[in-house]
Amino acid sequence: MPGRTVLHLDLDAFFASVEQRDKPSLRGKPVIVGGIGGRGVVATASYEARRYGVHSALSTAIARRRAPHAAYLAGRFDAYRESSNVVMGLLRTISPLVEPLSLDEAYVDLTASAWPVDDPIALGEAVAWLRNELCQLTEGLTASVGVGSSKLISKLASEAAKPDGALVLRPSEELAMITPLKVSVIPGVGPATTERLARLGVETVSQLQKLSVNELVREFGRVMGEGLHELAFARDDRLVQHVREVKSISMEDTFAVDITDRAELAAILARDARAVAERLTRKGLFARTIGIKVRHADFSTWSRSRTLNGATDNPERIGQVAIDLLREVQVADGVRLVGVGVSNLTDSAQEELFWEPDAGSDEIPIITQAAPVMRRRHGNEASWVPGMDVSHDDHGRGWVWGAGHGIVTVRFETRHTGVGPVRSLRADDPALHVAAPLMLAVTRSAQQAEFVNEDQFIVSSGSTPDGLNPG
Template identity: 60%
Template sequence: MRPEASVLHLDLDAFFASVEQRDKPSLRGKPVVVGGVGARGVVATASYEARVFGVRSAMPGGEARRRCPHAAFLGGRFGAYREASGQVMARLRALSPLVEPLSLDEAFVDLRAAESVPGYDTATLQRVVDELRAAITEATDGLTASVGVGTSKFMAKIASELAKPDGSRIVEPGTEVALLAPMEVGVIPGVGPVTVDKLQRIGLHRVGDLQDVDVDELAQVLGRNAATALVALAHARDDRPVEAEREAKSISTEDTFERDLTDVAELTAILRRDARAVARRLTASGLFARTVTLKLRRHDFSTITRSRTLLSATDRAEVVASVAEALLAGVDVTDGVRLLGVGVAGLTDVLQEDLFAEDPPALAEADAAPGAEPTSAPDEEPEPPRRAGWTPGADVEHDEHGPGWVWGSGVGRVTVRFETRTTGPGPVRTFSEDDPRLRRC
């Protein structure tokens, strides 16, 4: 345990939705849902205006529409989110060299390594936090962040949750146990619905209940290791360091379809496209993979996972695709597939390709599959769905009217609202989908 509050946790507020509201003036102050565009889509992020109606991340898009039918449902612009995230992470690294990103919108910072932090008293820390939040808002043209500071990662995370939205909280050393006591047990990392149910069955509803429990008794319900770790966190004992470099365990991409697919050729085209995406991420990270995994979800929601370990590590799209196709060939898809994914694991930074192996067939860049919604697997950064055609929220440009974004499309037409981050709310106009003057950006 650290004797001082020197771990900072930052969480951008409703990140994806906030970027959309920033760049689309007509949506500011209104409910916005990113993701959930298709019939089987899932909500990636909801603005606070949409959360009032009960819309939450990971909620099926259909349920989100029932709860908030007047919200703007957008497909997502991952490039814009990456750009904003880069601006935020740059500000964090300017504060301290020890920054541990957890996702595009969340990170831990070790203030012990920050030369600009002269002390850890509450007044000094509050000044540092206020300056950081102001710098992030300025760098991102208006995005806000919730920031917490505590003696550990756990307490810093708790503090930022208490600060939401657009606030800050510093938990002073010695106050942690009392702060945690009235909270529900689910606030502890790793305590999901199943564990909550087990704890509640034996009368443990609050963190304070865990603070008073005997570890040996709890071990009979959860096991020795889980019980020991749970009681330690209940007492705010967490010595995990802030790690500037987090080793990736896997890289993967998944596709959820509007309709169940049974065409092997179509599924193969999806695998090839996703293999290229995975290989690009491997190359960008300077990594090579030893294991290729195929994930497939049937029409009845049963999930099949197949893996194959290579003789040597690779970052080649054609190798990943060839193995994935071989794995797919061993699965019966006649009843329909609703989700398909390709992943790699066993990552290394050393190239170990088999020089004597036959080259698999090259993949044509034109390989694609219509009607798919790729989304990131849990091991990656959360990427909102990509959709073919005129995706709601996508950036476009018209020769006469200039830049704008897709308001909606269908029946051979596309409706565009012409506005940008700096113009204020703009007019809405409808065009033919094949209008040569209108193009995607």
Template identity: 45%
Template sequence: MATELPSASASARKIIHIDMDAFFASVEQRDDPNLRGKPVAVGGAKARGVVAAASYEARVFGVRSAMPSVTAKRLCPDLIFVKSRFDVYRSVSQQVREIFRAYTPLVEPLSLDEAYLDVTALGRPATDIAGEIRAQIREVTGLTASAGVSYNKFLAKLASDQNKPDGMCVIRPEQGAAFVQSLPVKRFHGVGPVTQKKMQRLGIETGADLAERDMAFLRANFRSSAEYYYRAARGIDDRPVRASRTRKSIGAERTFFEDLSTAEELSAALDDIIEIVWERIDANDASGRTITLKMKFADFQQITRAQSFAAPVADKAVFAKVGRELLADQLPVPKGVRLLGLTLSGLVGAAKIKTPKEQLSLGIE
């Protein structure tokens, strides 16, 4: 099949994706010189704790976010655990966003540590702008960031991961389709373990394999995702960078490196998620009437349990208490849990709710 190229209008855009390098762990190493150059994990060191983030020194040993702390310690006996400080991470994130907005109002944060920028209107080479932004981030925060530069969001995000840490990758319009087709499909956003296995069964290992399948085949096997896979395999993505959107909920979820099964493991993981979600609620000056717990089991069965209130929940203690009660009602779990999430919805009252949608990004720093 002939490769379809992006439209001229799409390829004329200049999109940058900035991703802070090992953000949480790097902040801890910056603030404590004794941690520099050493394997560091942000999270609970206790037996049922979970790694929230890992330094690059720890990743060499195979330590990853969402991994049980006991597993991480077994892989890296010298691993140093530090407690998370989300107030500090949020403060640094705000510094970085101020740098972004000095260049363009078209900034779409994805999490505390990454964002898209559309710099098309600046009339300057996007590579120069990305280089300046990375230099300013280093000067202002003492941290490093990686950048991906391309003509759409899909490719810019792939590119930012290409030369980590402290690197930059540029994918030009004439390179987009070939770059995507050289990648394993597991690098595509939205291709999780289940979809990856399904693609393998269908003989699809790379972007090139995916590009060889026509739309009829993709629709028959992937239904609503068919068009996304068809376009992604050809380097096509017309989504604009959105500076704001109306939020219907604020939440976070984590997919675990290993399935969790005990009350202690799940409670520790939920406590971390509560902290992250409440940081977002507080940052948005938000309140809401419904708290929802989400659990996905090892066999990918998913359940949600919710509690609603007549008056909006605006207190962290109440939010945490309800979240823990929703979890307690499901214990003991019948099988291992691979994903846990907590959300506040039915948002009311706060003008600041019109903000970019953020997602928990602990495994792809």
């Protein structure tokens, strides 16, 4: 679409940066946020940790071998959500067309703003103002910003500007930027498509540009083939969506110990089905398709789904289908992850004609105690998790450095105090309490500001082992 100007903003190493901001003793040091157990996965690594080869989605066990002296923290979603809310609120003061992609990333259509999109120098100054304002409001976070004529170009520009930089591209500069890059930078080109293109001798965008539309259509079909050809020449007409369409809602649990008890797995699916149904209800949506995912002890993953002859938000119906699907899975060798999800969503109920709840059925057991999951439990003062905010009646605010053998080690500091002392306390010390994250000044002074609903980020991807969305 001619004349469009799109901004892409990506907060730098978001989760880890929030931790470094709030914990002065970690600034400039390797910090890794994610699952801290043996089966954990890295959600975000600070730039200091990335020098050791640690990156998101890496096994925490491998990360510990590569960076044994890094700080490993379980994560604090409340703190991340607050900073994200502030950033998204700032972007909405610029343009009404803001499309959040996650807690730390968003597109902004500047064509709908008052920004000087036709003046490159003034536009660059506006971007500099945005980055400075963001840093001030979040009390120290940084972001990389890219500006171009499309989503594709603005995202590539922000990637090129990382970390803590900005790149504003004129339309005449865009094709030269994308041509030498790997073909995997094109949206929709994942590992499978990359492999198919490699068989055609295509590894870079410049090589992709040499293939004709007919060749690409013959290999990938009309829609994808024509799309690849357009994107290879930096032609991207995707609009910035003010409200992103929710395509699926899911909930997963990763267990600290493998489960072989089918009844216990069924209970967990029933519990997660209720959580999924609650999210459907909050969104005013109904699901036609229900599915489950099961990961075995050997990491093999099994998934199945069933499409109903109607659409539902009924937790009993979702749970019943999930448990029916579970019957087809062997669990005797142990299950390490189970999840339930819904898709094929609609905004109108279409009740099934021949389904009724199983009154009194024992197929969906209702229990309150399930297997321990690798997820932080807020408010449980007997379980001290590294990174957790705490307060002590005598020593003030701090955070958990580590715990074990009846002892909890706390560093007493906040982002306002500078590096603080470390003290070892009894894990059952009655003066030690779990605390909420220290609020940002802008949040305290503007409680009624228009902030982003966290479900916007949770529902599309489920939860990771620690209830985090990778950043």
